[in-house]
Amino acid sequence: MVNSISGKTKICALIGDPVEHTVSPAMHNAAFQELGLDYAYIPFRVEPEQLKQAVAGLRALNIIGFNVTIPHKVAVIPLLDSLDPLAKKIGAVNTVVNDNGKLKGYNTDAEGFLRALNEHGFKPNNRKVVVLGAGGASRAVTYVLTQKGASLTILNRQQELNWAQDIAWSIREDFKKEVKVLELGHLPEVLPGTDLLVNATSVGMYPAANKSLVPAKLLVSFPLVFDIVYNPLQTKLLKDAAAAGARTVSGVDMLAWQGALAFEKWTGKKAPVDLMRQTAIKMLEHHED
DSSP states (O other): OGGGOOTTOEEEEEEESOOTTOOHHHHHHHHHHHTTOOEEEEEEEOOGGGHHHHHHHHHHTTOSEEEEOTTOTTTTGGGSSEEOHHHHHHTOOSEEEEETTEEEEEOHHHHHHHHHHHHTTOOOTTOEEEEEOOSHHHHHHHHHHHHTTOEEEEEEOGGGHHHHHHHHHHHHHHHOOOOEEEEGGGHHHHSTTOSEEEEOSSTTOTTSTTOOSSOGGGGTTOOEEEEOOOSSSSOHHHHHHHHTTOEEEOHHHHHHHHHHHHHHHHHSSOOOHHHHHHHHHHHHHHHHO
């Protein structure tokens, strides 16, 4: 890719902190190459206090579009010119399109999560779902699950319960549906009868890959477990769930789909999602070696 960059090459980017372990550049650059597009994707580490200057710089450099990851998904919103209605409802942005100097924010995490679920044959309608966490990813996951008719319980750490209450309030306002909000210690009593458990926190992510919020003994006879963490490919939660007989969904599926949806917004072309997923998996497997 690097050898083919010229003055005509369109640049896409990622901003976050940290970005050292991202697989998005490999995923997107493989897709650009596959479709013969003169694009390149570059990650930039941007510390929170530099976010405003970074976004102004991306605009000034006429970057075609960029992804936004931890910890900027909410903080970036006031720096954009407009928001897609879904991103506005969720209150978090992970994809930005630069249209002649006007920056518009989108959330492809929500649809990416749903596409990954659907691939595994799970339809949220009338299903009981427990979501762990109340950050930006949880906002996307809980919104799309409620939109598709799921019955939700959000569990979060005691000191951050107000974040979960904010999500529950937003869902009540938008959907007139009640969402239970409880402290993590209530896990044993809410899991029985649950159809889907989603870890929407970063617990279990490299380098703390041996951690899980869910004791293995609670996963016996559990139907489906989705961990949005994708590095490592098999988190402790997913390993414990599989050992207990549950079906599992890796965060790499959501990663590939949210990336494919961003790719399509930047290029107007259908994304090679399977290639993007396989590229991400290869990078992650190499990282684990």
